Amino acid sequence: MTLRERIGLTFVYLALGVAILLALFPFWWMVDTSLKRPVDIFSGVALWPQQLTLDSYYRLINDYHFGSFLLNSVIIVASAVAVSLVLGTLAAYALARFRMRFGVRQMALYLVLLVRMLPGIMLCIPLYIVLAKWGLLNTRLGLILIYAGLNTSFVVWMMQSFLEEIPRDIEEAAMVDGDSRLTALRRIVIPLAAPGLVATAIFSVITTYNDFIIALTLTSTPDAQTIPVGVSTLIGKIEIQWGPMAAAGVVGALPIVIFALVVQRNFVRGLTLGAVK
Amino acid sequence: MSDKTKNTGKSKLLKRRMRRRDFIKGGIAGSALLAGSGIFAPRIVRADTASITIGSFQDNAMVPFHEYFCKQFTVETGIAVNYNETNYDTWYQNCKNDGLNKTGAYDIYVMDDNWVPEFAAGKIVQSLDKLGLKVNPDILPAGLEMGLWPPKSGARMKDFANATPELYSLVIIDDVEILYYNKDFFPTAPVTWDDIYNVAKTTKAPDMYGWSPRGVKGNPIMMTYLPLLNSYGGNFVNPDWTPGFAGPEGVGALSRLFSFIPYMPDGVAEYDTDQEVQLMLEGKCTALTEYTGLAQRVDDPSSSKVVGKIYMAATPKQVKSGPAIGTFIAGIASGAKNPQGAVQFLEWFTSSATQLEFARKYGGAAVTGTALNDPEAVQKHRWLPAIADAVNNSVEKPRTPDEPKMEDILGTALNEALVEAIAQKSNYDAIAQKHLSDAADQITAYLKQQGGYF
């Protein structure tokens, strides 16, 4: 390595260091605030809690129902993503493997894109009225149905491109052996598409977990409210509780951050493919 | 070993046989199982007459309500009370949706008094008169009248010009703006804005401020401006729906607010309740106007550094005193599952006995005259007379469902004016006039477009 290259590389690491600092410091400030006592929060900048306390978290669980919010989020996200993976993969398989008539394929893909760009505000009221009719307002099931629908668009979009990459010969061979289409799909295609499925699931989990405005409108009590709605309830008009609010932010971000670290490699893949293809 | 092989062989066979029909069946069975397992079902199971459900926004003033009185009601009547609360904006939307669609998730909505016109005209809440609710004559009239639609006095919309006022919601907490002042700076209660200004001039920022307003656009800055406007003899709207704040009274009131700029924190344009209250509790501010909820905190050593030093009075006069009223008011949902239980609860909570306990035990902003003037209560909670005084002088916001839009227009203009005044530090009258006239024009145009006013 020449001196020039070495200087260049040092500069690269330096620049990336600054970028990482900018990306991560805000997180730290939130964690820091959540661990401070109320008095210390107001006593000037301190990058480390003067006196560590879990009081804010304690209040979050006890006074602000964060246990329920978290449970709701986990159940809703898991179910909605599971349902949408099934629906979306079947549809994607059809789009990837068969020639469709009447421009069905085009229409299906446009529908998928339309879902992505509809403003959430526009969805709230019509969906509210439908859920009210079915008695599903303020229930986890109501949110699961809606998120499953929204997510399906994304799953179709991504899985279609993954499935196209899998050669047809393999499943055709299986079908000659006597498997039906669906058995071949389940036995051969899905395992081969597993990395794509994982990537899709990751992105779906993130978008579903993070949604705010739909959950805000369609739920009204901690029986069904999700984490982002729970966080927003702390930003009251009457009085801001900084400590619990910061703690709520931490609790809201933590599952996703842990998730990101656990599935690190697939995670980046999921995010990129989701955006590019 | 041999067993295992057998098993795999079998399962392979099984798998092969699983055809489309089984696949679908399995799916249906699986989802039925999930649905039946109760994970997805709502947890509140309500028996129709044995319980009521109350929803509210979060507020310190509501703490005794749900932690003590709701439970007490169950003890006395056997009717269970479910209580849910969320933040103000969310709750406003939730209960509106619930009522418009008659979903029936709640029996009682705890509301802000300026929601009453919309909720009554939009049939989101039911007429309490029709439900047969008996009103306690001890309730202060100024608070009680907030629940009437159409209003008994003041500007009325044309659609409702000849309708007889009916009670659509019942006041449960007489929340109203009062003046809080630090006794170290004011040996006696300030009476006019000039009294406060004279003390403000002696303060030195940033160690001590002479005034701490809410400056955030919309409702917050309106809450700062309205008591000023009213005390200068202006009106949000006149009885003929023309804006009443763009004349000399309104401009004078706003210039008065601007005159405090050198003695206010720099960032007031982003100050909401929490920030202004924090200053007061840290002992860094001589006076402010705020709702009664703060009274509960001034003597609490865990939040206040000025225990025993903050006193309360009616908001200052110029021509007159005119605090904005912001009562907590309860309506019965259009889709209520147990309206009679709800009526029973409201009658019980606003009874003289319950209100007396509210005032004595918690120093709460009771709605009855006897409670606010009770010697034992007043001795324990020094702010109660100020509340009674303020309620009697209070001025209501325009009684119309379009009030939020009017408040948004004026509240945005006030915030813009404040930002400009802070930047220029002079020219206060001209800045005030410009923005207030602008807001008046916008409000008039909006009301004309909506129809039913002129």
Add this chain to the structure above:
Amino acid sequence: MTITTNIVVEREDRVQRLRAASVPYLLLIPAVVALAAISLYPTIDGIRASLHKFRYGLDMGFAGGDNYTAVYSDPVFWQAIATTAWFVALVVSIETLLGLLLALLVARELRFAGLIRVALILPMTIAPVVVGVIWRLLYASDIGVVDPLFQALGLGAPHVLAHPLSAFLGLVAVDVWEWTPLLFLIILAGLQSMPQDPIEAARVDGASGLQTFFHHTLPLLRPVLLVAVVLRTIDAVGTFDQIFVLTKGGPGTSTQLISIYAYNTAFLFNQYGRAMAMLIGVLAVLIFLMLAAVRLMRRTSEAIE
């Protein structure tokens, strides 16, 4: 006897073929139904509502184009559109530049490459509401770090959210913090899937780093960049949660994006029909952008293949 069997066989054949032909549609139906229910139904309902008059929150019947006339003659609406346009233009261009820069820095052999990537993309993974909370904690003038930081630099406390221009720029900064990672990831993926031969060849020919970048890397990257920009633009137009948490559109109307104004119009001012009229207009523009995006993507995938 033989004839009947033949007919039966033929019929069975046809049934089989029909069955086989219907499989793809059967597979597609559940997803299409779900998607239509979630998108077409609300869109149609929104169009219907935009043609109705609402008073006291109640639907008062058909009103023709009244809502559209009211919206398009409302100066606040146009202000919100202008604010949105500025916001989107600023955030998308800054994010693209920074994303490109970061991607170029990372697209090489690095130690801890995986960790660096994850650290850089964390901001985009958390809920926008939480992003709002984080920045509220940073900007707050009594408990934040931004004001003290500026003071330490001798610049005086800016009180970011208290002034129209600084609040707007403050929100742009929040968006850049949150979404630069997305652009970074897309561009990085583009860089890594890029054929290396022409770039190597240019290097061997003695071209400088900058020359190779402008003459070879950038043109190859252009399709990916375009897609990324369009997708990000569509999302940026709908920005809502962070502003809802941070400023609610203030001070004045300086941060009132169209999403916030439509939200207020629908849920605060009870003019649901008018809000829908605004959103239908915005949706029309977005659909135009989407069609452009689809076309670009098609061209991109052709280019990559």
